[in-house]
Amino acid sequence: MDSIFDYEHPFVCTDAAIFTIKTEESDNYRKLPGTSLQILLYKRATDPYMGRWCLPGGFLDIDETPEDNIRRKVSEKSYVGECRLEQLHTFCDPGRDPRARVISIAYLGLMSEAESTRYEDKAAWFSVRPADGSLAFERDGLLLTGADIGFDHLAIIEAALGRMRSGAPYTDIVFDLLPEEFTLTQLQNVYEAILGRRDQTANFRRKVIDMVQETDNYTSDKGHRPARLYTKKQEVKQ
Amino acid sequence: MDSIFDYEHPFVCTDAAIFTIKTEESDNYRKLPGTSLQILLYKRATDPYMGRWCLPGGFLDIDETPEDNIRRKVSEKSYVGECRLEQLHTFCDPGRDPRARVISIAYLGLMSEAESTRYEDKAAWFSVRPADGSLAFERDGLLLTGADIGFDHLAIIEAALGRMRSGAPYTDIVFDLLPEEFTLTQLQNVYEAILGRRDQTANFRRKVIDMVQETDNYTSDKGHRPARLYTKKQEVKQ
C-alpha cells in the first residue's frame, strides 16, 4: 500500500455562522424593546468573492481543532466575545472554492448579547430576516440578499438556521443567547426570533417552566409590573 | 496575505458506519423469524491498529466527493451492494490517527437486506448488541467489544446509532433497510431493532399508517393469517 503522504489531498477550512440577539430600542416608556436575531459577517477584501459578505473562518492549521481555529479567526476579524460552538455539517462540493479543492467544516455559534456588543472591526452584525423564500440581512440601512453572500455561505447560514429551529425546543441553544438572568418574556422573545411564530404567554410558560430555575430577583423601572428573573436550570444528577 | 498553498494542511478521510437488517432463521413453521441490526466491519491488515476491526472508508481524493469515496472503498473491500449515505459528523481530534493529522468525515449508511447479502470479502457483517453500557459485535461466535475496534471508530458507531435512534421516527431511515414491499410487522421489527424497545401492535400501526401505502399483495405459506404488504408512501406535492 502507498504511504498516505503521497496523496495530493484537499484543503480544510472552517466557517462559523455565529448568531446573537439584539435588543432594539423602545419608543415608549411603557413598551418593552423588540428582539432580533443577528449574524456576524465580514466583507471579503481579496479575490475570490472580493466585496461579497462571508462567514468568519479560515484554513485549519495542522495541530489546531476547528473550534480553536474559529475563535482565532473571529478575534482576528473583530473583537467580539466568547461563544458556544456546535458542529453543523461539512461542505465538500468539489466546486465550492474556485482556487482549489477546499472542504469546509461548518459550525453554529451562539453568543450572548453582552459578548456580542464588544467592538467589531472588520466584521459586523446583520439582522436576519426572511425574504420571499430566501433570506435577507440588514444593518444601518444596508440590505444584503443571498446574491451578496460569497462562496456557499448562504447554504451554511440556512443549515445553521435549520439547526437552531429544530434544536431550540429541546436543547439549551436559547440560553446561550441570553444573559445569566432573564425574564420569561425575554426567553419567549428569543424563541420567537428563532422560530418566527408567536406563542401564547400562558402556554409558553408551562412549556419552559421545568427548564428554568426561578431567582428572587425582579426587573424594575419598566412602567409596568416587575418580572421575575430566571436562570437556566442545572441538570440534576442521578 | 499568503497563498493557501503554503500551508501544511491536514489529511482528509471518510469513515462509514453502514447498517443492514438480518432476518434470522425460524425454528418453527408457525413462528416468524427474528430481526437483528448488523454493521459492516473489516479487520485491518496493516499498522496502525493492525488486527483491530474498523469501519470502511479511506483517504479522500482531490476531486472526489465523500460519498463516491465511500462507495469506492466499500467495493474494494467487499462486494456488498448499494446503500444510502447520510453525513454524520466530522471527527477532528488532533490525536485520532497516530500517523498524521487526519480529519474524518463520518457517514451513516443504510443498506437493504437484499443488497447486503452479496458476497462479502475482506469486510463482514456483525450484529450490534448493547453490552453493559457499551456495545458488542457478534458474528459466528466471534464476539468483539469496544476494545477490539480501531481508531475512534467506536465513537463513530455510537454517533451513528444515536442518529438512527433519533431519526427513525421522523425520517425514512427504516425504509432504506427494508425491501420495496414489506409487512407492518417487518417494519415494526426494524423499529424495535433500532430503538431497542417494544411497542404495542395496535399503537404502532396507527403511528406509521400515514407513512406507508398499502398494496394488494399479501404474504402466504406462513402458517397463520396472511399479512398485507405495504410500500413507502410517496410524498404528495403541493
Added chain:
DNA sequence: GCAAAAGTGTTTGGTTTACACCCATGG
C-alpha cells in the same frame, strides 16, 4: 386612572397508551 406587561386558571380537543378482542391460515 390607564397602558402595558406579568402571571394564572379553565375549557376543549386531540394524541398516546394500555388492553381486550376477533380473524385467517397451514398443518
Added chain:
DNA sequence: CCATGGGTGTAAACCAAACACTTTTGC
C-alpha cells in the same frame, strides 16, 4: 382444532391550544 400472527375498537390518561381573567407597576 389450535398456535401464531394479523388486525381493530375503546376507554383512560396525558398534553397542547385557545382564551379569559387578575395583578402590578410608572406616569
